[in-house]
């Protein structure tokens with residue numbers, strides 16, 4: 127009989143791939159690399175989630191997104207509802223779906239990951255948020271009843287945007303003061319268009335404005351106004367979300383030669399100032415042919431992939447440890463490799479060589495080997511004697527980290543900082559050593575992630591609300 | 598906001614503008630600057646705040662037309678608005694009664710030295726000022742400088758007005774006349790500042806220069822403006838713009854100012870084509 131045959135085992139649906147621009151095409155443009163799920167693939171992927179009773183994934187998310195909840199709505203084809211569910215706890219889902227290191231957070235603890243591949247939480251998050259943005263009828267909640275209290279938010283990065291959104295919904299009169307001419311922090315000046323389209327950030331900022339948040343750009347707090355002057359003007363509390371925006375250099379000979387950039391400058395010129403569209407946009411950038419990027423983090427990957435798109439023949443990562451220790455997301459390293467980035471690992475620059483016009487022509491490097499583990503648990507690179515060699519370059523991007531910018535601490539008496547200049551907070555609430563002054567994001571933790579900065583903004587919003595409800 | 602209230606041509610290619618920027622005008626002190634952006638797609642350029650009026654809520658800038666952005670700015674009229682004005686930036690000048698100070702400005706640098714001379718005078722210093730230009734018609738702010746100086750000496754390179762020669766020769770003469778000089782402020786083109794520092798160095802006269810390195814954010818975020826002072830890397834926007842001239846590596850500054858020479862030319866040509874071609 128026909129029915130005698132053993133029923134074939136239900137085939138496991140694999141994790142749905144995200145379509146991408148082919149690597150040879152995308153290196154010639156700045157458009158986003160992954161193009162997003164279709165409705166069909168999104169539903170297929172969403173159905174992989176087994177809707178755990180005790181979902182581990184939520185614990186992996188710093189802002190406690192109801193992951194099974196929003197995924198179920200996608201599986202049911204209720205995309206707008208899924209987006210609204212996300213927005214209950216995450217003010218910037220279109221951003222987080224793209225740039226969260228999901229493999230270390232929500233997806234790391236997804237039960238399906240134990241045996242096979244985890245649910246693609248980030249891709250689904252992106253899908254739902256994009257669907258809502260593209261549908262164009264983003265609903266604006268009815269304005270909250272004003273409670274008569276004013277809060278100043280310094281810095282319009284993910285931390286500042288999050289707290290502003292939370293507080294305005296509670297009826298506060300919120301003004302963000304942003305140093306640059308555009309709101310978004312690293313999302314607009316640092317992360318390139320090909321990873322995070324600026325239109326998405328703009329839409330999120332517009333949404334906040336519609337909620338009633340006021341944004342004053344070109345306002346450098348500490349110069350235009352001090353924190354004390356903000357209080358004098360009538361603000362009841364101040365949140366500092368100024369990021370860790372100062373570049374670190376290695377202080378090796380020749381580092382000020384022409385053609386040598388900090389990653390902050392290189393990326394700011396390209397992203398914020400749109401130098402990749404020069405001369406349509408006025409800001410120039412050096413379009414090097416042989417570009418070396420120093421460092422192994424996300425910032426280094428963003429810089430080196432930008433260099434390729436600006437027309438480099440050779441774009442090389444110089445990193446002093448091995449690929450295993452690289453802090454960059456695996457996906458980014460993979461993308462960089464596909465695009466033709468070269469990796470010089472276990473290599474450390476010791477000097478830059480220049481020509482008579484003071485333009486960089488070479489990086490003198492030293493080979494390294496891995497020794498004993500250091501404080502971070504990673505094996506410490508030690509130089510190999512007599513191993514120096516020169517890599518010819520015309521452009522260098524130094525991406526070895528950032529540190530605290532002192533403008534606000536230096537102009538705010540009584541604001542405690544630690545020995546690296548980061549602002550000290552009492553606990554997760556973000557309260558600083560000054561009454562009514564809270565801080566969160568990179569300026570407290572040092573360079574971290576978008577979602578952690580948002581989480582800090584969220585907690586500080588709660589704390590400020592409690593503080594101002596008391597008084 | 599950011600409206601141009603007044604515009605005036607000071608010489609062939611030097612323009613004075615009064616901008617509406619009340620918050621900056623209230624806060625600004627001598628020696629500070631702004632970053633402005635002319636339009637949405639524009640670049641960010643730094644210009645010194647030459648004067649401010651807290652009551653009227655205005656700032657004065659004086660700029661030389663050298664490239665794309667300054668050309669576009671010069672083409673704007675009173676009533677137009679700039680897309681962005683950010684400031685006040687940089688550290689204010691250290692103002693004290695030092696005794697006898699000599700304030701030297703060359704070219705458009707006279708605009709930058711003027712607020713310093715005014716503040717130093719107000720603080721009780723005896724102010725001798727030396728201002729110079731290539732030729733008489735390019736000289737700016739003579740009347741204003743006269744008002745804030747105990748003595749004003751004018752020099753032109755071609756001798757068409759005042760002393761025939763460079764401002765450095767005037768300074769050398771003052772030194773030779775055994776004038777006791779407590780401090781020199783030297784502001785102008787890089788070669789001029791370098792020469793003036795060479796003049797004062799053997800006599801140990803403290804000489805302050807204001808550096809004009811290329812900038813992007815001007816808040817210490819990018820490092821575009823880095824210079825070497827006393828062998829250490831400094832960011833002009835947050836550590837300066839004024840530095841001890843005897844410690845400055847002028848050769849490095851000169852090289853770094855040339856970094857975009859090709860693109861700057863291309864940018865200006867594109868702009869001119871667009872304006873002429875309509």
Ligand SMILES: Cc1cc2nc3c(=O)[nH]c(=O)nc-3n(C[C@H](O)[C@H](O)[C@H](O)COP(=O)(O)OP(=O)(O)OC[C@H]3O[C@@H](n4cnc5c(N)ncnc54)[C@H](O)[C@@H]3O)c2cc1C
Pocket residue numbers: 225226227280281282283284285286303304305306309310311312313316317345346347348367368369370371393424425428531533534566567568569573574575576577579
């Ligand atoms: C190139 C790059 C790539 C990255 N990629 C990722 C990624 O893929 N995923 C991820 O999760 N994280 C990534 N990060 C890290 C992430 O962007 C940061 O952790 C996050 O943006 C920190 O948010 P924040 O709100 O604390 O500060 P920021 O985003 O730094 O924002 C601070 C804001 O404050 C403003 N400001 C500073 N000083 C003042 C002042 N005195 N007055 C007024 N305003 C001021 C600044 O102009 C800025 O707009 C990346 C970082 C960089 C640089």
Ligand SMILES: Cc1cc2nc3c(=O)[nH]c(=O)nc-3n(C[C@H](O)[C@H](O)[C@H](O)COP(=O)(O)OP(=O)(O)OC[C@H]3O[C@@H](n4cnc5c(N)ncnc54)[C@H](O)[C@@H]3O)c2cc1C
Pocket residue numbers: 630641642643644645646659660661662663664665666667668687705708709808809810811812813838853854855856861862865
């Ligand atoms: C603190 C400071 C104060 C200044 N004050 C004045 C002033 O009061 N009056 C005045 O006329 N000029 C001043 N300058 C110089 C002025 O910023 C430049 O002339 C202007 O940026 C040129 O722009 P552009 O597009 O017209 O010319 P470009 O074609 O871009 O360049 C022409 C010249 O300007 C330099 N330059 C280009 N871009 C920048 C930039 N972003 N920052 C600095 N220099 C740049 C170039 O090295 C080149 O030598 C100041 C500079 C600094 C750093």
Ligand code: SF4
Pocket residue numbers: 186187188189190191193216222223226228231232233247248251577
């Ligand atoms: S916000 Fe980030 S960590 Fe949280 S669920 Fe979304 S992608 Fe995962």
Ligand code: SF4
Pocket residue numbers: 174175176177178181182183184193194235236237238245247
């Ligand atoms: S752990 Fe994985 S399968 Fe379980 S609810 Fe979360 S996303 Fe779904």
Ligand code: FES
Pocket residue numbers: 811812813814815816817818819820821822823832833834835
């Ligand atoms: S201009 Fe960016 S750090 Fe000075």
